[in-house]
Amino acid sequence: MSLEPRFAPPSTKPVSSAARVLDDWYVACESKALGKEPLAITFLGTPIAVFRRASGEPAAVLDRCPHRNVPLSMGRVRGERLECGYHGWQFDGAGRCQAIPGLCGEVDKAGRNVPAFATRELDGWVWVYGTPDADPEREPYRHPLHDDDRYTTVTQALDMEGSLHATAENALDVPHTAFLHRGLFRQDGDRQQIDVEVRRWQDRVEAEYFGESRPEGVLGKVLAPQGGEVRHVDRFILPCIAQVEYQLGEAHVIATTALTPITDYRTRLFGAVEFRLPVVSSRFVPTKTIGNVLKPLALKVLGQDADALRKQTRNVERFGGEQYVSTEIDVLGPEIMRLLRQAERGARRPPRDEPERKRIQMLV
Ligand code: FES
Ligand SMILES: [Fe+2]
DSSP: OOOOOOTSOSSSSSOOOOOOOOOSSEEEEEEGGOOSSEEEETTTTTTEOOOOOEEEOOEEEEEEEETTOOGGGGGGTTTTTEEEETTTEOTTTOOOOEOTOOSSOOOOOOOOOOOOOEEEEEETTEEESSSSSSSOOOOOOTTTTTTOOOEEEEEEEEEEOOOOHHHHHHHOOSTTTTHHTTTOOOOSSOEEEEEEEEOOSSEEEEEOOOOOOOOOOHHHHHHHTTBEEEEEEEEEETTTTEEEEEEEEEEEEEEEEEEEETTTOOOOEEEEEEEEHHHHHHHHOOOOHHHHHHHHHHHHHHHHHHHHHHHHHHHHHTTTTTOOOOOOEEEEEEHHHHHHHHHHHTTTOOOOSSOOOEEEEEEE
16 A cells, blocks of 8 residues: 555655745844843754843854853853853854963964854844854845834734745735735725736835725724725845835835744744824824734734744645645745745846836736
8 A cells, every 4th residue: 555645745846935045134133132141043043142242232153152062142241252151261243262261371262263143233123144254245124214203113023933935925915814814904805906016126026006995904994094095015125024015195104024034944023013194093092002002903913924824834744845836916925935046046136226027917
């Protein structure tokens, strides 16, 4: 009797949505999460110790003391250095061993150093570069509205059980919203035909939806009580930014998620929602209160997404592989995969100002 699974993936070539783009920046933590204590994070299975030096600058080193393998994150910060909690070796932000308590001879020898990751702290996030001991080839993403005081920012971090690709696609996928988030965004009832323009650059792809009326769910009503037409753009920016932008009359919302792959199939999501509301909403209800109303709703949506991604990933495990059938209304998923694969191969195309454009129709 054959023991082959009855529904083995039809392709003999294993399919995986896991992508490893290492020559780029990922969010290690929110700035507010990095205090005096070192922080242990994991990037694509690699343990990294992130610490804030006395000067305030963050630094990041491999979370393994070269002396006896103890995690450096269990140590403490001493001035500009990270001190191992076992025998007190001290490492600077570049990973160089600068002190070995009790040693009479020379301290600074190459084999005693620890690999270090470049860091940046920008707009409320601490970023690490994916390759240790490397000079970064580019700079991290910047929030365009972070310092604009007309906008309120709400942040949230949580883990998703899915690959970076699956998590990014989920964040930017329109067709699931009427089903998975029934009643919160869109209703699965009367649909309208709209135009979608997909624009591709060498490091990003975006989809703009034309002619979409205000979503009828609770979120739409809070954001634009008077209704109106929506400007809606979803975009992915290499290697890890998924962004949804809505403009409804005077209301403007940019929800940015930075996705950090903890492993191939576990992704930490750092969300920052920047919003400005119409006068009619904010006159009666302070923006802070609206933020307090929106946050539980947004968390509910995220919880539904997390649940779907977890089930998707567990099913991939049960079937021993991934398989995909896409149609043209899966607007960004295949494009994101193409960008990730190019970047993974080190084959990013040269920059150009004008995007490639394609137009499709869909019912929403
Ligand atoms: S294990 Fe770190 S100093 Fe000994
Ligand atoms: Fe969703």
